[in-house]
Amino acid sequence: MNMRRTAAVARKEWKxxxxxxxxxLMAFLLPGLxxxxxxxxxxxxxxxxxFAVLDRDQSSSSRDYLYRFIKSRYFDYRGSVREEREIDxxxxxxxxxxxxxxxxxxxxxxxxxxxxxxQTLLDGTFPLHADTAKGYVIAVNNSFTQELxxxxxxxxxxxxPGEAHRLTEPVSLETRYLYNEEVRSTWSMVPALIMFTLxxxxxxxxxxxxxxxxxxxSIYNIYSSTASKAEFLVGKLAPYFVISTINVAVLWMxxxxxFQVPFKGNIAVFFAASMLFVLCSxxxxxxxxxxxxxxxxxxxxxxxxxxxxxxxxxxLLVPVSSLSPGAQVQxxxxxxxxxTAVVRGSFLKGLGLESMWTDVLALACFAxxxxxxxxxxxxxxxxx
Amino acid sequence: xxxxxxxVPEAVRLWALRLFVMTRxxxxxxxxxxxxxxxxxxxxxxxxxxxxxxxxxxxxNASLLVHDSDHSESSRELIxxxxxxxxxxxxxxxxxxxGVRRLDQGTAMLxxxxxxxxxxxxxxxxxxxxxxxxxxxNAPQGLSAxxxxxxxxxxxxxxxxxxxxxxxSDGDIRIxxxxxxxxxxxxxxxxxxxxxxxxxILRMITLFAFLLPAAAxxxxxxxxxxxxxxxxxxxxxxxxxxxxxxxxxVILAATALAMASVLKPVFDVxxxxxxxxxxxxxxLYSFTTAGLGLFAATITKNQAQVGMIALxxxxxxxxxxxxxxxFEAMPPWVQTxxxxxxxxxxxxxxxxxxLKGVGLELLWDSVLAMVLLGGTLFGLGMxxxxxxxx
Numbered sequence: 001m002n003m004r005r006t007a008a009v010a011r012k013e014w015k016x017x018x019x020x021x022x023x024x025l026m027a028f029l030l031p032g033l034x035x036x037x038x039x040x041x042x043x044x045x046x047x048x049x050x051f052a053v054l055d056r057d058q059s060s061s062s063r064d065y066l067y068r069f070i071k072s073r074y075f076d077y078r079g080s081v082r083e084e085r086e087i088d089x090x091x092x093x094x095x096x097x098x099x100x101x102x103x104x105x106x107x108x109x110x111x112x113x114x115x116x117x118x119q120t121l122l123d124g125t126f127p128l129h130a131d132t133a134k135g136y137v138i139a140v141n142n143s144f145t146q147e148l149x150x151x152x153x154x155x156x157x158x159x160x161p162g163e164a165h166r167l168t169e170p171v172s173l174e175t176r177y178l179y180n181e182e183v184r185s186t187w188s189m190v191p192a193l194i195m196f197t198l199x200x201x202x203x204x205x206x207x208x209x210x211x212x213x214x215x216x217x218s219i220y221n222i223y224s225s226t227a228s229k230a231e232f233l234v235g236k237l238a239p240y241f242v243i244s245t246i247n248v249a250v251l252w253m254x255x256x257x258x259f260q261v262p263f264k265g266n267i268a269v270f271f272a273a274s275m276l277f278v279l280c281s282x283x284x285x286x287x288x289x290x291x292x293x294x295x296x297x298x299x300x301x302x303x304x305x306x307x308x309x310x311x312x313x314x315x316l317l318v319p320v321s322s323l324s325p326g327a328q329v330q331x332x333x334x335x336x337x338x339x340t341a342v343v344r345g346s347f348l349k350g351l352g353l354e355s356m357w358t359d360v361l362a363l364a365c366f367a368x369x370x371x372x373x374x375x376x377x378x379x380x381x382x383x384x
Numbered sequence: 385x386x387x388x389x390x391x392v393p394e395a396v397r398l399w400a401l402r403l404f405v406m407t408r409x410x411x412x413x414x415x416x417x418x419x420x421x422x423x424x425x426x427x428x429x430x431x432x433x434x435x436x437x438x439x440x441x442x443x444x445n446a447s448l449l450v451h452d453s454d455h456s457e458s459s460r461e462l463i464x465x466x467x468x469x470x471x472x473x474x475x476x477x478x479x480x481x482x483g484v485r486r487l488d489q490g491t492a493m494l495x496x497x498x499x500x501x502x503x504x505x506x507x508x509x510x511x512x513x514x515x516x517x518x519x520x521x522n523a524p525q526g527l528s529a530x531x532x533x534x535x536x537x538x539x540x541x542x543x544x545x546x547x548x549x550x551x552x553s554d555g556d557i558r559i560x561x562x563x564x565x566x567x568x569x570x571x572x573x574x575x576x577x578x579x580x581x582x583x584x585i586l587r588m589i590t591l592f593a594f595l596l597p598a599a600a601x602x603x604x605x606x607x608x609x610x611x612x613x614x615x616x617x618x619x620x621x622x623x624x625x626x627x628x629x630x631x632x633x634v635i636l637a638a639t640a641l642a643m644a645s646v647l648k649p650v651f652d653v654x655x656x657x658x659x660x661x662x663x664x665x666x667x668l669y670s671f672t673t674a675g676l677g678l679f680a681a682t683i684t685k686n687q688a689q690v691g692m693i694a695l696x697x698x699x700x701x702x703x704x705x706x707x708x709x710x711f712e713a714m715p716p717w718v719q720t721x722x723x724x725x726x727x728x729x730x731x732x733x734x735x736x737x738x739l740k741g742v743g744l745e746l747l748w749d750s751v752l753a754m755v756l757l758g759g760t761l762f763g764l765g766m767x768x769x770x771x772x773x774x
Contacts, residue, residue, distance in 0.1 A: 020685075020686075020688070020689070022684065022685070022689045022692070023688050023689055023692060026689070026692035026693075026696070027692070030692060030695060030696060033696070034699065037700055037704075038699075038700075038703060040715065040718070041700070041703075041704050041714060041715065041718040042703055042704065042709060044523070044524040044709050044713075045523070045524060045527070045713055046524075046710050046713055047710075047712075047713040048712045048713050049710075049712060050712055065562070076712065089746075091569055091570075091740075092736070092740050092742045092746050093742070093746045094732050094735075094736070097712070109560075110560040110562070111560070112558075112560075113558035113559060113560050114558070114560065115559070115560070115561040115562070115563055116560075116561070116562055116563065117562075117563045117564075117565045118562055118563070118564060118565065119565050119566075119567065120564065120565070120566045120567070121566075121567050121569060122566060122567070122568045122569065123568075123569060123570060124568035124569055124570045124571035124572065124574050124739075125570050125571060125579065125735040125739050125740065126579060126710065127441075127442060127571060127574040127575065127576045127578075127579050128441040128442050128576070128579075129710050130568055130571075130574055131442050131443075131574060132528065132531075134564075134566055134568075135528070135531045135532070135535065136531075137564055137566075138535055138564050139531070139534070139535070141562045141563070141564045142535070142538045142542075144562050145542075145560070145561045145562050148560040148561070148562070149545070149559060149560060149561070152559070152560050156558075166511050167509070167545065167548075168545055169511065169541055169545075170505075170506055170509070170511060170512070170541055170544045170545065170548075171462075171506065171511075171512055171513070171514065171537060171540055171541040171544065172511065172512075172513040172514075172537070172541070173513065173514055173515075173516060173533060173534050173537040173538075174513045174514070174515045174516070175515075175516045175518060175530045175533070175534070176515065176516070176517050176518070177518050177520045177526065177530070178484075178487060178517055178518060178519055178520060179519060179520055179521050180520040180521060180523055180526070181520075183520045183523045183526060183527055184523060185523045185524065187523065188520065188521055188522050188523040188524075189523075200695060200699070201695070204691055204692075204695065208687065208688040208691055209688075212686075212687075212688065291419060292419045292420070293417070293419070294417055294420070294603075295599070295603070295686075295687035295688065296417065296420065296595075296596075296599035296600070296603060296687060297417050297419050297420040297423070299595060299599055299687055299688075299690070299691040299694070300420060300423065300591070300592070300595050300596070300599070301419065301420070301423050302691075303591065303595070303691070303694065303695065303698075304423070304427060304431075304588075304591060307591075307699070307702075308431060308435070308587075312434075312435055315522070317441060318441055318522075318525070319446075319490075319493065319522050319525055321445070321446075321447050321490070321491070321492075321493065322443070322444045322445050322446060322525070324437065326434075326437065327434070327437075330434065341490055344490075344521045345488075345490070348521050349488055349521065351488060355488055355489060
């Protein structure tokens, strides 16, 4: 490999990139903008579930009970209805996601020490939300029951409230949240978004850069030049590597300064792993660009290849350990999973190389394999 | 439009013929791009199967480690209550430190710590607490796991109370209690494959509906073939409309393929409403999104730029319109901004028709919003395109 020829190719590529103002602006602007939009907007907590109530008892107990839902930040009260038919319409129209039906004789039965069943109607189109809302309802019911019970025992057995309370909760749970003590959605999302952003932007830049030459025919200049395969590939991709590297630093700064996510790990390990991941993502873009002929195909295939497995298999939304076995295998076939582990490990868990070396090694292997595949696919004497 | 003699005037016939020819040209051009076509096929068949079968955002198989310092009847019963599908018991650890290390590595998500004398305390009517360590690097999943755990402990605790009180009052148990009964509508079993496969189709439709026409228009600009079209008798409207028509047809065919090959036979997704209405709405949505894509194409010079704009516009659409996250929970400014996203309305329409079985009588407002958005975007794109050609 001749360094002078490599540098010449790199310089040519850099000039072409810089000349296209919009492209250059986007290459730097897009990653930062994404981080900000998604970091603020992508809230995964199920809150403000819109609901309506049907109170068939209209007693002070039922009002007291329903008030617990109305004042909760998890629910958003949208009014009460008088018959079940109205609930049908509201759920069908997606004006509400949940309805609570308090039965007749609610107060009477509870005061007599009997059990009462409260019906909750849930919109199941979004199973996760329905399930989470169900959990909130059960939690409200449980705490209401416990208060009732304490109250009941004080009344019927003449216990003092403190004693009654001890009797009603023999076993309690103490939960400690590790790594993200306040369980903030942004803290878990923002580091993973660094991965997402790099994964989508870098391959796209690369793929378009290569296919552009193929489509306009300027690649024939390369075919007939003295630059070797390796010199062309390295020189061609150097500018994209530089852009992505600058972006890693910018994204890190956004995460730490704007979103105030703590960085507990080793910064050298983080940046080294990020370089490897950038090599992987550029490699993916390169392989795609060698398989397609038009920029249109490169564009669509790169976006889908970059986005879909990233959203689904990287651990961004769902932990890899919870995926089905088939999906877990797929997750291991892409580099995103390993880098997500490194990013979250470095930011939130404060891990060093000794606990993450397998992930870093996997990234290195992906980078080598992808570049070897690209080297094998690229030929200076294409057929036809 | 019908002339006095009852026949379609020559001008209208010619206009339609030119539009038809242009649409055919687009389809032919697309047919020649084999990698792209293969990818289209994959996206609307296999990839939908994979995301439907493989992804579950609900708490599933959360890996649980136990540090049991009591090894009693009660502790065993408690551990036994943490079970599938929510939790997966991944063994006991002898030392809490070992458990924390597993959480560090990410090979386990939860560590339940049962104190010594757990059983004794319960029998002796002494309050006792168990500790749960939760990995919250993924906050929503961690919260959900903690929620389930507290439900399990709550029930366990309540069972102790009722047996204690029951024993004291000769079998006649009198305990006031609010029980929860749930009825889940539209998807009784909370089958997540339905949700995931449908939302994946929505993602694919959005991507292709935006990119196909946008890339097709920009390619003409880039190659200079747009000048050739200009000297031909077609109008700018026909150029743009033909691209939208061709790509909408392709997307409808792909959606039908996805429904017939994956959704119906493999996942048993019901079509409770009218299938015809669903396809009509898909066409409307493709048109609206294509309008957005064409508008983007008019402000860019080449395909690389369109790609960047696409990423800028589509990724917030995909992530914030309510198929990835609950719409109601998002900050108000995001909700306001997303009023401009056609996907936000199409989500309601799709789930409404397919799972809820409702029709236009309830969905008209979403449909109207899509029509208005689509019309405006297409009009804007048209206006810019005309100006550029002038």
